[in-house]
Amino acid sequence: MTMPETVEAVPAPEAPVKEPWAGWDAVLRLAGVLVSVAATLVVTLVELELSVLRVGGVTDLFHGDFGVWAGGGELIGLAIPLTVGANLALAWFASTTIGRNWAIGVPWALWTLLVLGAAGTRTAEGDYLLGGDNWVALVMILVGSLTFAVYAYRMIMKPLKRA
Structure with a gap:
């Protein structure tokens, strides 16, 4: 009985x-x-719309009226925590996706220009889009810019922690 020959595989x-x-x-x-610019545009417009949301508009939703911004009552500060969360997400997305520390400046500058532009623009009737009596809008502008500033500060200080 013969043993089968082993064939070596040729690489x-x-x-x-x-x-x-x-x-x-x-x-x-x-x-x-480009995606961070588009996201900043959408997020800023949502924040600006929510800065004028009032209690009466929300209660009108429960009565079947969908004119949320037509209601009266006190302002709801929903835009403030949303601004903090959304601006943190924008800063994180821009710096992570682009991979450079300067990337946070893109959404920060665009957000600031849009919000300050809305605060300084008058309607056809002569009213400001974000009036000085709208405390939610004023706090939103402050908190939104501070959110970007704190994120940038933490990015700057991060290399010092590693050393």
Whole structure:
């Protein structure tokens, strides 16, 4: 009885590894900037709309009237915690996606320009979009900018913790 011969496998020639295009990094960073700009626009408009929300508008929802901003009563400060959370998310997204510390400046500058533009713009009737008697809007402007500032400060101080 003969033993079967063992056949040694001949290694196949290795195919050359194709390097990815070096420009993908720049394309992805640019996409991150564009997405953070679009997200900042949407988030800022939602924050501005919620800064004028009143108790009467919310109670009208329960009575079947969907004119939320037509109601009366006291202002609801819902825009303030939403601003803190949304601006933290915008700052995190921009700095993580773009991968540079300067990236936080994109949503911060855009958010500030939009909010201050809304505070200084008059309607056709002569009213300001965000009036000086709207305490929610004033606190939202302060807290929103401070949120970006605190995030930037923590980013600056992070390398000191590692050393």
